[in-house]
Amino acid sequence: MSDTTRSEHPTQLIDRVVIRFAGDSGDGMQLAGDRFTTSSALLGNDLATFPDFPAEIRAPAGTLAGVSAFQVHISDHDISTPGDAPNVLVAMNPAALKANVGILQPGATIIVNVDAFEERNLHKAGYEADPLADGSLSAFTVYEVPMTSITTEVSKDAGVKPRDAERSKNFFALGLISWLYTRPLEATAAWIEERYAGKTLVMEANLRALKAGFHFGETAELFESSYEVRPAELAPGEYVNITGNTATAWGLIAASTRSSLPLFLGTYPITPASDILHELSKHKEFGVRTFQAEDEIAGIGAALGASFGGALGVTTTSGPGVDLKSEMIGLAINLELPLLIIDVQRGGPSTGLPTKTEQADLLHAMYGRHGEAPLPIVAARTPSHCFEATLEAVRLAVKYRTPVILLSDGYLANGTEPWRLPDVADLPVIDPGFATGPNHVDADGHDEFWPYLRDEDTLARPWAPPGLAGLEHRIGGLEKQDGTGNVNYDGANHEHMTRLRAAKIAGIADDIPPTDVDDAAGDAEILVIGWGSTYGAIAAGVQRTRARGHKVAQAHLMHLNPFPADLGDVLARYRKVLVPEVNLGQLSRLLRAEYLVDVVSFTQVKGIPFRAASMEAAILELLNADGVGPVPGDPLVGAPTPDQPANGKVSH
């Protein structure tokens, strides 16, 4: 694309930028953001993204309810969050401006599609006066760009109807931002050509809009300069930009490959878990069987049936779907068969916030079944970490013959980050260890098979899928006699079995790594400990407080049941323990109950991830309350007063 080479326009180097594309649900903002992200990834930037969209597929056009946004943070250094406040907001209409202007810091740049700022749209967005004219945006640098009219104009002679041409305006916005941040267009142009191969007019309109946006930046002389974000110093290797849901799906395929167990996914479509089904259904070349069941219960039921038959049975769900699966999880615990339940958490209760993130299913995963029904819980911390967490969850399920709950969430599911690809040969091998023959001799000296005769070390029972003569056996949801597996209602046996099942899960603590603590000097007095997708925000908050000279340690839990064996000792090493969570304090409750440590809970449930700034403020507040006070040279600027946390709630 020689016509988009750069002129002598001045370019400024910057270390990072946060851009937010916002428009109507039908405006293609997710697509624009995603393509910008891909171009940046190919340039070698570190990045993190945050798609933020409504539950309605197409809310009424032009309304606040219909605003869809995609935030991307690109950087020349290691970053862990999609950024707090955008440096640049692209607003395709008044509603997109109104919905997002509140999160901007003074001095931010706003680029609006001025064509959409007419009376009807202003009214629909609830503006009484035109914000572009009434001075209300004076704290920002505002660029008014006629995106719709230029997009329509450039496709006029291509035979595209104006109404259709207008739909390409997201590519105009992408072209403009690509110019502003010196991203080449080649990758996106190639993508458009492939994606719209069968629809020549659409392809042409999109390509023209993309280039027109780029040329506009170059020639309109609105912008003083463009900017460049250099590649980040990432560890050598091959990278892809990956979402949590894709990493989960690939983790399942990897687990199937590394265990030689055929993969069976039984599931029911639900936001935001469905993309795992979509991704897996594309990869039948791995022998993957995907089953879209009649309901959530049938999804997990079929997965359990597949496990009984010797496959890797998996179910995926979100929100209310996990409630529906509870009874089948209890059966799997009693049957002691491997099964993976992937819960991509979203805001609840009930239908709640289908497209918004939350981490409020931890206690449900722990306790959401009748009877004493423990199971291992594994949580992913970043989008790419979903791959590793999935493999680990499968390892535990297979080795201990137990259902395992893997917790992801809406933020991880749709967010992206660069992932350094592992060497396949380095991935763990998972041994199904199927039973191969009788394991017991009866009183008459005959070989027989006892389905509940346990491995002394792991307490796991044999996995004997149908097919081998001499191993025929019957299992079920009724209490069983230890060893033989025969139905047994005896109280003493029930107590024995209940304690055995608990001991089996508790014993996993010796089979997982110790707590991952980041406290290199070992002299920190405060520990910030979290789980799941708060990892990035906690890391950023801890780094900021360290930059102020404070000594703060960070730990992040991948295993939530059982906890790492050393966790109690780790917690005891610190004078204060802060537990940030996107719920009302569920991990805090578990830590207090388990270790009698009076942790400080820091929570928010706004459907969005924590911001680094609020994490920093919460840590500073705790330092303050702890009497640590400012370190020399740090006036604790920006630290909130205890009764006014910047965002989220601290409860002691």
Add this chain to the structure above:
Amino acid sequence: MTDLAQAPIDGGDGTPVPVPLTTRKDWSSDQEVRWCPGCGDYSILAAVQMLMPELGVSRERTVFLSGIGCAARFPYYMNTYGLHSIHGRAPAIATGLATTRPDLDVWVVTGDGDSLSIGGNHLIHALRRNVNITILLFNNQIYGLTKGQYSPTSEVAKVTKSTPFGSLEQPFNPLSLALGAEAGFVARTHDMDRKHMMETFRRAHQHRGASFVEIYQNCNVFNDGAFEAITGKEHRSDMLIPLVHGEPIRFGAEGEHGVVMRSDGSLDVVDVAEVGEAALLVHDEHRDNPGLAFQLSRLSRGPYEPTPVGIFRDVDRPEYGAEMARQVERVIERKGPGDLGALLRSGSSWTVE
């Protein structure tokens, strides 16, 4: 991939060996059968255990699955692989098993509460998908395990523990339901006729895809005699209408009754002497359109009128597990077997030196 379907049944060289001859005893587990004395379930269990040696199948490739209810204890008594699961969900569990293990014979044993009430959704979808399973539905028109509440097949005005003034609900007709759910094999038998049960089960097992068999089963404790008016020895010839493929539909000690189709398309029971043999409806199990089978399923309003038994429908449809396997094979043919390293690099990747 580990393919359990290829697991050695012969000492490991991969060539199948003839299934050893077995007897009923070989198919009986060592567990004491614990249904109430006199329960119809005993005769169904006996029929199945006696049939198995005749089917030429092996115990290790046979699985009995069940949900909850009296009938659901069935797997414990079969010396095969077995899974006694949770209420109503056996067809769902069976779907996962049968689609991943096409080498297995999967039987689902269920009752009128288990699969027509709590598990209704799974039943109709297993039938619609045509999963390769054989469903035996023990219909006793009552909840037995919970000690006597009305069920979805209980007649209107049924007085039970939970309906002391009579139930208000219209019952399901299980065969109509199965036919409406696109079942390819639909049959009815009863617990008083072992030979008829064995023959019906044999045909159900033979059918590739989902087979649905309703078994009128007497609960002698909570609903004794529910089917006595049609299955009692002295009533059978006049009250049971045997369906025989290719034969005129007729019954009675001398074959004196028969079924005709009226000019408005409805079915009626008539005396053969009045209409002549040629006017009788000829039964066709393999008719593609389920309409006539549906009408036959509704010929009797309840077990107090002449009631057809036997195979209502036996039609081949694509079987779900086989189709799923074929799709996997086709994709492998087209794309080659999956390569994990290539998958991970299938997006836009870049290299940092």
